[in-house]
Ligand SMILES: Nc1nc2c(ncn2[C@@H]2O[C@H](COP(=O)(O)OP(=O)(O)OP(=O)(O)O)[C@@H](O)[C@H]2O)c(=O)[nH]1
């Protein structure tokens with residue numbers, strides 16, 4: 006399935022049905038009084054989270070969401086039927102932005118969360134409401150109100166608690182495969198991963214967290230080099246960053262490159278809690294490992310976990326540290342001091 010994380014969509018709610026002008030005409034009551042009913046409400050356009058979805062692809066094929074109009078009122082005091090709302094399903098993490106004002110209309114994260122993005126028009130009132138002592142046979146009814154309509158931009162920001170970032174080929178996708186059931190492609194060349202991938206890490210029976218694999222960054226990504234930096238948007242909800250560094254390359258320098266690109270996208274990312282997964286340690290001679298680890302600790306000022314994503318060694322302490330960090334942040338969020 007194609008991963009699409011941006012879309013532009015027209016939302017158009019239904020118009021309310023018009024109120025009716027009608028009079029009761031019965032055999033023995035030729036002028037039985039005004040009996041025009043109200044029009045029905047127009048359908049609204051509602052966006053709702055569907056946990057099973059992971060892309061905005063549907064909206065590429067169907068960029069116009071038009072709800073039905075309400076039915077007009079009828080004689081004999083009959084109301085027009087309300088139109089059904091149009092429910093558009095979106096993946097968790099979808100942000101709905103009004104194109105004209107740039108305002109965020111909804112940020113839909115939790116399963117089942119929903120928001121009315123275009124409100125259906127109210128139905129008009131039939132002439133049966135306009136009777137008064139001086140106006141016995143009103144020929145007045147009001148028209149249904151138009152439905153709201155607007156262009157909106159949809160942006161998907163993955164709901165990932167932790168995110169893997171690093172240069173191409175560092176082993177991010179290999180690590181996601183080792184820790185989760187996700188199956189991103191792995192290959193010995195840069196830019197294997199072209200779109201973010203999401204998986205769930207199970208720490209224990211009761212504890213798990215979501216982990217995103219973000220496509221590789223290179224020097225100048227903020228200038229459009231490589232795949233650029235737009236995928237960094239998917240880090241906006243992550244609470245912990247994992248710098249994946251290749252121990253056989255120049256991990257200290259690579260860290261700086263990645264940091265500069267993060268800063269260019271959003272400086273607040275630099276303040277995000279982070280740890281280092283120093284990868285490909287299976288290729289490092291045992292005698293050299295301590296010096297490399299120490300050098301990376303010095304360069305990054307972060308906790309460094311030597312691992313081999315490929316051989317699946319050193320993963321347990323890494324997962325435990327991530328889980329502990331997330332637990333800690335959760336406690337802080339619950340009782341901020
Ligand atoms: N020896 C060894 N090779 C590894 C390890 N982790 C990953 N590799 C290899 O490194 C290459 C790149 O791995 P990927 O997981 O595709 O790297 P990536 O960071 O996802 O790369 P991009 O998607 O291009 O950004 C592949 O050939 C992997 O098999 C490791 O721990 N040890």
Ligand SMILES: [Mg+2]
Nearest residue numbers: 177178197198
């Ligand atoms: Mg990859």
